[in-house]
Amino acid sequence: MKIVKTIAEMRFIRASLPEPLGFVPTLGYLHEGHLSLVRQARTDNASVVVSIFVNPTQFTPSDDLDRYPRDLEGDISLLCKEGVDAVFAPSVDEMYPPRFDSRVEVDKLTRRLEGASRPGHFAGVTMVVAKLFNIVQPARAYFGQKDAQQAIVIKKMVADLNMNLEVITLPTVRQQDGLAMSSRNSYLSADERQAALVLYRALMLEQGLWSQGDKDAEKLRNEMVKLIGKEPLATIDYISITDNETLEELKEVRPPALVSLAVKIG
Numbered sequence: 001m002k003i004v005k006t007i008a009e010m011r012f013i014r015a016s017l018p019e020p021l022g023f024v025p026t027l028g029y030l031h032e033g034h035l036s037l038v039r040q041a042r043t044d045n046a047s048v049v050v051s052i053f054v055n056p057t058q059f060t061p062s063d064d065l066d067r068y069p070r071d072l073e074g075d076i077s078l079l080c081k082e083g084v085d086a087v088f089a090p091s092v093d094e095m096y097p098p099r100f101d102s103r104v105e106v107d108k109l110t111r112r113l114e115g116a117s118r119p120g121h122f123a124g125v126t127m128v129v130a131k132l133f134n135i136v137q138p139a140r141a142y143f144g145q146k147d148a149q150q151a152i153v154i155k156k157m158v159a160d161l162n163m164n165l166e167v168i169t170l171p172t173v174r175q176q177d178g179l180a181m182s183s184r185n186s187y188l189s190a191d192e193r194q195a196a197l198v199l200y201r202a203l204m205l206e207q208g209l210w211s212q213g214d215k216d217a218e219k220l221r222n223e224m225v226k227l228i229g230k231e232p233l234a235t236i237d238y239i240s241i242t243d244n245e246t247l248e249e250l251k252e253v254r255p256p257a258l259v260s261l262a263v264k265i266g
């Protein structure tokens with residue numbers, strides 16, 4: 001497995017990798033969620049590239065850029081075992097040299113949900129992913145449903161800008177007790193980790209009520225608010241039930257719908 005730090009070297013190595021090429025962009029500090037994408041990429045493609053880049057432009061000023069967990073050596077050894085061909089791990093200067101002056105943005109879709117809570121976040125995501133797609137030139141790129149809006153926004157960017165690749169979204173990998181795997185879970189104390197299970201319980205409650213015939217979005221949202229309200233360490237940022245493509249809030253919940261929530265724990 002090649003460890004690549006520069007764009008020039010990535011382009012050089014990419015030219016000799018067999019087609020089709022599958023690509024998994026990440027911020028690193030890898031876990032089974034990331035590895036599920038890598039394994040699917042390995043199954044679907046003749047070669048696989050994974051990027052590890054803590055992209056500063058997608059962190060808002062109140063985000064956690066400085067303390068975002070990192071372990072490049074550990075990540076490399078995990079990816080080696082998955083048969084990845086190359087890991088692209090550029091520096092910030094390599095990706096954003098002095099006088100960098102461009103933007104790639106998806107508009108309306110990024111004003112909702114996470115975009116409303118973290119203004120500027122998705123502009124950073126689309127910019128870095130567009131750059132990575134240009135550098136790595138994948139036939140397929142893999143994203144997790146855990147970051148549901150991100151996957152929807154990337155699909156829109158690829159369609160609108162006629163990028164020549166397929167975007168594949170894969171299900172959220174969870175711990176046995178239901179907590180979605182996330183690099184940021186390392187911030188949680190034992191009590192907070194326990195409290196964080198309320199997110200999964202809320203999603204399961206909603207799914208249960210919906211399959212018993214409750215289709216009223218406001219009622220379903222209120223039930224989730226009630227459940228999460230019982231957890232003292234939890235503060236709701238948003239709970240949303242939207243169309244899975246337009247991200248417009250639904251009144252009546254009909255597939256394809258997306259239930260998503262952001263909750264601060266501790």
Ligand code: AMP
Nearest residue numbers: 026027028033143144146147172173181
């Ligand atoms: P990140 O390193 O957090 O930017 O994640 C890189 C990719 O892995 C994104 O497409 C995420 O949605 C995906 N991912 C992260 N956690 C999970 C998970 N628990 N299950 C599935 N995909 C995930």
